Amino acid sequence: MTTTDKPKLTRKDFQSDQDIRWCPGCGDYAILATVQKYLASIEADPANTVVVSGIGCSSRFPYYMNTYGFHTIHGRAPAVAMGLKVANPDLDIWLVTGDGDSMSIGGNHLIHVLRRNLNITILMFNNEIYGLTKGQYSPTSPLGTRKKTTPMGSVDRPFNPLQLALGSQATFVARTVDSDPKHMAKVIAAAHKHKGTSFVEILQNCVIFNKDFYSDSMDRSVRADRTVDLWPGEPMVYGKERDKGLKLNGFEIEGCSASDADVWNPSTRSSAPGVLLSGITDIDGMPMPMGIFRDVEALVYDEAVAAQVNASIPESGPPPLKDLVWGGETWEV
Amino acid sequence: MTSNQEPTKGQKPQIVDRVVIRFAGDSGDGIQISGNQFTMTSALAGNDLATLPDFPAEIRAPLGTRAGVSGFQIQFSSKDIHTPGDEPDVLVAMNPAALVVNLKSVKRGGILVLNTGNFKELDLKKAKLETNPLDDGSLEGYRVIPVDVNARVKEALADSPLSAKGKERCKNFYTLGLMYWLYSRPLEPTLDWLADKFKKNPDLVEANQTALRAGYNAGDIHEIFNGQYEVPKTSSLPPGTYRNVVGNHAVAMGLVAGARLAGLKLVLGSYPITPASTVLELLANYKEHGITTIQAEDEIAAICAAIGAAYGGALGVTATSGPGMALKTEAIGLAVAVELPLVVLNVQRAGPSTGLPTKVEQSDLFQAVWGRNGDTPVPVVAIASASDAFEVTVEACRLAVQYMTPVILLSDNFIANGAQPWLLPDMDSLPKFPVNFKTTPDDRDIYSRDENGARPWIIPGTPELMYRIGGLERDQKGNVSGDPENHQAMSHARDEKIRGIAKKLPTPEVQGEQQGDLLMLGWGSTIGSLTRCYEKATEKGHKVGRIHLRHIWPMAPGLDEIFARYKTILVPELNMGQLVVLLRSEYPQHKFVSLTKVSGQPFLTSEIDAEVDRLLA
Numbered sequence: 001m002t003t004t005d006k007p008k009l010t011r012k013d014f015q016s017d018q019d020i021r022w023c024p025g026c027g028d029y030a031i032l033a034t035v036q037k038y039l040a041s042i043e044a045d046p047a048n049t050v051v052v053s054g055i056g057c058s059s060r061f062p063y064y065m066n067t068y069g070f071h072t073i074h075g076r077a078p079a080v081a082m083g084l085k086v087a088n089p090d091l092d093i094w095l096v097t098g099d100g101d102s103m104s105i106g107g108n109h110l111i112h113v114l115r116r117n118l119n120i121t122i123l124m125f126n127n128e129i130y131g132l133t134k135g136q137y138s139p140t141s142p143l144g145t146r147k148k149t150t151p152m153g154s155v156d157r158p159f160n161p162l163q164l165a166l167g168s169q170a171t172f173v174a175r176t177v178d179s180d181p182k183h184m185a186k187v188i189a190a191a192h193k194h195k196g197t198s199f200v201e202i203l204q205n206c207v208i209f210n211k212d213f214y215s216d217s218m219d220r221s222v223r224a225d226r227t228v229d230l231w232p233g234e235p236m237v238y239g240k241e242r243d244k245g246l247k248l249n250g251f252e253i254e255g256c257s258a259s260d261a262d263v264w265n266p267s268t269r270s271s272a273p274g275v276l277l278s279g280i281t282d283i284d285g286m287p288m289p290m291g292i293f294r295d296v297e298a299l300v301y302d303e304a305v306a307a308q309v310n311a312s313i314p315e316s317g318p319p320p321l322k323d324l325v326w327g328g329e330t331w332e333v
Numbered sequence: 334m335t336s337n338q339e340p341t342k343g344q345k346p347q348i349v350d351r352v353v354i355r356f357a358g359d360s361g362d363g364i365q366i367s368g369n370q371f372t373m374t375s376a377l378a379g380n381d382l383a384t385l386p387d388f389p390a391e392i393r394a395p396l397g398t399r400a401g402v403s404g405f406q407i408q409f410s411s412k413d414i415h416t417p418g419d420e421p422d423v424l425v426a427m428n429p430a431a432l433v434v435n436l437k438s439v440k441r442g443g444i445l446v447l448n449t450g451n452f453k454e455l456d457l458k459k460a461k462l463e464t465n466p467l468d469d470g471s472l473e474g475y476r477v478i479p480v481d482v483n484a485r486v487k488e489a490l491a492d493s494p495l496s497a498k499g500k501e502r503c504k505n506f507y508t509l510g511l512m513y514w515l516y517s518r519p520l521e522p523t524l525d526w527l528a529d530k531f532k533k534n535p536d537l538v539e540a541n542q543t544a545l546r547a548g549y550n551a552g553d554i555h556e557i558f559n560g561q562y563e564v565p566k567t568s569s570l571p572p573g574t575y576r577n578v579v580g581n582h583a584v585a586m587g588l589v590a591g592a593r594l595a596g597l598k599l600v601l602g603s604y605p606i607t608p609a610s611t612v613l614e615l616l617a618n619y620k621e622h623g624i625t626t627i628q629a630e631d632e633i634a635a636i637c638a639a640i641g642a643a644y645g646g647a648l649g650v651t652a653t654s655g656p657g658m659a660l661k662t663e664a665i666g667l668a669v670a671v672e673l674p675l676v677v678l679n680v681q682r683a684g685p686s687t688g689l690p691t692k693v694e695q696s697d698l699f700q701a702v703w704g705r706n707g708d709t710p711v712p713v714v715a716i717a718s719a720s721d722a723f724e725v726t727v728e729a730c731r732l733a734v735q736y737m738t739p740v741i742l743l744s745d746n747f748i749a750n751g752a753q754p755w756l757l758p759d760m761d762s763l764p765k766f767p768v769n770f771k772t773t774p775d776d777r778d779i780y781s782r783d784e785n786g787a788r789p790w791i792i793p794g795t796p797e798l799m800y801r802i803g804g805l806e807r808d809q810k811g812n813v814s815g816d817p818e819n820h821q822a823m824s825h826a827r828d829e830k831i832r833g834i835a836k837k838l839p840t841p842e843v844q845g846e847q848q849g850d851l852l853m854l855g856w857g858s859t860i861g862s863l864t865r866c867y868e869k870a871t872e873k874g875h876k877v878g879r880i881h882l883r884h885i886w887p888m889a890p891g892l893d894e895i896f897a898r899y900k901t902i903l904v905p906e907l908n909m910g911q912l913v914v915l916l917r918s919e920y921p922q923h924k925f926v927s928l929t930k931v932s933g934q935p936f937l938t939s940e941i942d943a944e945v946d947r948l949l950a
Binding site for chain 2: 016018046063066067068070071072073081084085087091108109305313318319321322325328329331332
C-alpha cells in the first residue's frame with residue numbers, strides 16, 4: 001500500500017457516535033453490523049449514503065449509522081425516500097422499516113414504491129410483533145396469536161410480506177434472517193446491486209415480546225433441514241445431507257429427492273414461481289424458503305422522471321422566467 | 334350597467350361603464366369556455382374585469398336538471414372594478430334549469446337571453462317546472478330575448494360535415510357571438526383561439542367559427558336586440574403590460590419563480606384534489622424550467638415526497654385543498670421538527686369533510702394556524718386575488734428557505750378559478766433570495782441558528798457533514814434527546830423563529846381614513862368586495878378605512894397602533910368567524926365585529942354595505 005492510497009474502510013467508518021438503545025440480544029444489532037460491514041466492504045461513501053426510516057424499533061437504525069439519515073414518520077419512509085431520490089438521484093438510499101411500519105400503517109406507500117421501482121434498497125425487519133408499543137400483534141402475526149390486544153387469539157389473517165411485494169410488481173424480493181449473518185450478507189449484497197426497488201424481508205428476533213418466534217425453522221440445530229435457500233442458478237436442494245429437493249409440478253411445489261430438484265430461476269417472466277414458493281411455509285413438512293424470490297429489471301422511476309425533465313430543458317438551460325410570466329396574450333395600458 | 338336605458342336602433346353603440354353577464358347551461362354546454370372566451374376578448378379590449386366560474390362538483394350531472402347547471406359570471410368595465418358583480422345585467426340561459434337557478438340574482442329589468450329550443454315540455458319537466466316561464470308571467474319585469482339557438486345553429490351549419498350532435502355542440506359559440514355583437518366586441522381573438530384549439534380538425538374549427546359568426550350576424554341583421562352597447566377601454570388601471578390570469582395559474586408561475594429566485598430545483602408532490610389539481614397539471618407541463626412533479630399515491634405521500642426533496646436540497650412543494658390538508662397534518666409537524674423548508678398550498682373549498690368541493694370558503698384558517706399536534710408554529714400567508722397570487726407565492730417560497738420552515742400558502746376556489754387582468758411584474762427587479770447550503774465543516778451545530786433563527790441547510794452527499802434528523806426531539810447537534818430542559822429550549826427556539834418573521838414584515842397600509850369610526854379588515858379573496866364596499870361607503874361620505882392582511886401568522890407589526898385609531902373594526906370572512914378569533918386573542922383591547930357568510934359563494938357587496946351602514950348608523 002502506497003501512502004497515497006486511501007485507507008480501507010472498516011465497519012467503524014459507518015458507526016455513529018450514538019449509544020445504541022435496542023434491547024440486549026435484539027436481532028437488530030446483527031442487521032446493523034451486517035449492513036455496516038457490507039458498506040465498508042464495497043468502499044461506500046458515507047456522505048453519499050442515506051438511511052431513511054419510519055417509526056418502530058427498526059426505524060432507529062439511521063441514528064446508529066455514520067451516514068446521512070432521516071427518521072421520518074410512521075409508515076411514510078417510502079414517500080420521503082421517493083422525494084429525496086427524485087431530488088438527488090445520485091444518492092444511495094436505504095430504507096429501514098418493520099412489519100408494523102410497512103405492512104400496516106405504511107402499506108399504501110410500500111406497494112406504490114414497489115410498483116414505481118424507485119432505485120432504493122428496502123430492509124423490512126419482520127418480528128411479527130409491535131415491539132416499541134410493547135407487544136401487540138402485528139399484520140404478520142400468525143392467526144391465533146395471543147398478545148395484549150388479542151387475549152383470545154388474533155382472528156385476522158396475516159400478510160405474507162413476500163407475496164405482498166410480488167403482487168406489487170416488486171423487481172427484487174428476498175428473505176433472510178438475523179441469526180445467519182453470512183446469509184444476510186449475501187442477500188443484502190444482491191439486493192443492493194439490483195437496480196430498482198429491492199425488498200428484503202429480514203426475520204428478526206424480538207427477545208422481549210416475541211422471543212424465538214422463528215425457532216422451529218431457524219434454530220441452528222434444525223435450520224438445514226427446515227429451510228431451503230433459493231439462489232439463482234442453483235438447484236432447490238436442502239437438508240443436512242443435501243439430499244432433499246423441491247420441484248414445480250403444475251401449479252404446486254412438491255418435495256423430491258435432491259437429484260430431481262429444479263434449478264431456481266427468480267427472473268422468469270411471471271412472478272408465479274416466487275409466489276408459489278413463498279407460500280409453502282404453512283404446509284407440513286415443507287421447508288421455509290429463504291434467499292431470492294424475484295430479480296428482474298424494469299423501468300426505474302427516478303431515472304425515468306429525470307429523463308423527462310432533462311429532455312425538456314433546452315441545451316441553453318431553462319428559458320428565462322419572463323418567457324413564462326409574460327407569455328400568452330398580453331396588452332398594454 | 335349604469336344605464337338601464339335601451340340603446341336606440343341604428344345608432345352608435347350606447348356607452349356604459351360596467352356590465353355583468355352570466356352564462357348558464359348544462360355542465361356539458363361549454364359554458365366555462367364561453368365565459369373564458371368573453372373574458373379573454375374583454376381583457377384584450379382593455380377592460381378591467383373579474384370573473385366567477387360557478388360549476389357543480391359533478392362532471393356531467395343529468396342533462397337539463399337544476400343540479401347540472403354550470404355558470405360563469407363576468408363583470409367588465411371601463412373603470413376599476415374589484416368583484417364579478419352582485420347582479421347580472423344579462424343572463425344567457427341555455428335551458429329552463431339554468432334560468433330558474435339564476436333568475437333570482439339577475440338585476441330587475443335585466444336582459445334574459447333564453448334558448449327557446451330547449452324550453453319544451455320534457456325540458457320543463459327535467460327542471461321541475463309546472464309551467465313554462467316563457468308564457469306564465471314569471472319573467473315580467475325583465476327584457477326577454479327568445480332565440481331558438483338549436484334551430485339557428487342547425488341552419489347555420491347545414492353544410493357542415495359534422496354529425497347532428499357535433500353541430501349541437503357549437504351552440505355555445507352562437508350565443509357567444511350574440512353577446513359579442515351586443516357589447517361590440519371583436520370576433521378575432523375567439524376565431525384565432527378556435528383555429529389553434531382544433532387545428533387537428535378543420536371541420537370543428539369551421540363549424541364553431543361559423544356558429545360564432547352566425548350569432549354575431551343574428552344580432553346585427555335580425556335586430557334581436559334594439560341596439561348595441563360599448564364598454565370603453567379602462568383608463569384607471571395603472572399603466573403597464575397586462576395579461577389575463579386565474580389564481581392557480583399565477584400560483585404555478587409563482588412557484589417556478591420562487592425556486593428560480595432561491596436558486597433551487599423545484600419538486601412538487603401532489604395528489605389531485607379539487608380545486609387545486611390544476612397547479613399539479615400546470616407544473617407537470619413546465620419541465621423545460623427544470624420542474625419535477627410527482628403525482629403521489631395519496632396526500633400524505635405527496636407532502637412526504639416534498640419533505641424528502643427538501644432534505645435533498647430542492648424547494649419542496651405540495652398543493653392540496655382542505656381534506657388533503659387534514660391528511661398532511663402529521664407531515665407538516667415533521668417538517669417543523671426537522672426544520673426543512675416547504676411550501677404547502679391549500680386552495681380552500683367549503684367544508685367540513687368533503688363539503689362543497691367546487692365552492693369557495695375561507696374556513697381552513699384555524700387549521701392552517703393551529704391544526705397540528707404539539708406546539709408547532711408555522712407561518713401562514715394568504716393570497717388575495719389572481720393578480721396577487723404570483724407575488725404571495727414567491728413570498729411563501731422566500732419565507733420557507735430563509736427561515737427553514739414549512740409555510741402554509743392559502744388560496745381559495747374563487748381565486749383559483751377566477752380571472753383578472755394582471756399587471757406583469759418587472760422580472761429583473763424581483764428580489765433574489767439565493768440559498769447557501771452549508772458545505773464545509775465548522776464548529777457550528779446542526780441546530781445552530783442564524784440571525785433569522787434558521788438552522789443551516791446541509792444536503793446529503795456533502796462530504797464530512799453527515800448528520801441524522803428525525804421527528805424525535807433532538808439536541809443542538811441533532812441527536813435524540815429526552816432532556817426536559819432541551820425540549821423547553823427547542824420549543825422556544827422554534828416559536829421565536831416563527832414569531833421573529835414579523836420583525837421584518839412591512840406594516841400593511843390603510844386605504845382611506847387613517848382613523849375614525851370604522852376600519853374594514855379583510856384577508857384572502859374578500860379583498861374585491863371589501864374594496865368596493867369601502868369605495869361605496871366613502872362615496873356616501875362615511876369616514877372609513879380599509880386594511881388587508883397578507884400575513885396571517887405571524888401578523889405584521891404595527892397593527893395594534895392602527896387598530897387603536899378606530900372605534901370598530903369590521904372583519905368580514907367566508908367562514909363562521911376565524912380570523913376574528915385570532916385577532917381577538919392577539920389584540921384583546923380592540924373592538925372587532927365579525928361578519929360571516931358560509932354559503933359557498935363570495936360576499937355580495939350589498940351584504941357588506943348593509944353591515945357598514947348598520948355600524949355607522
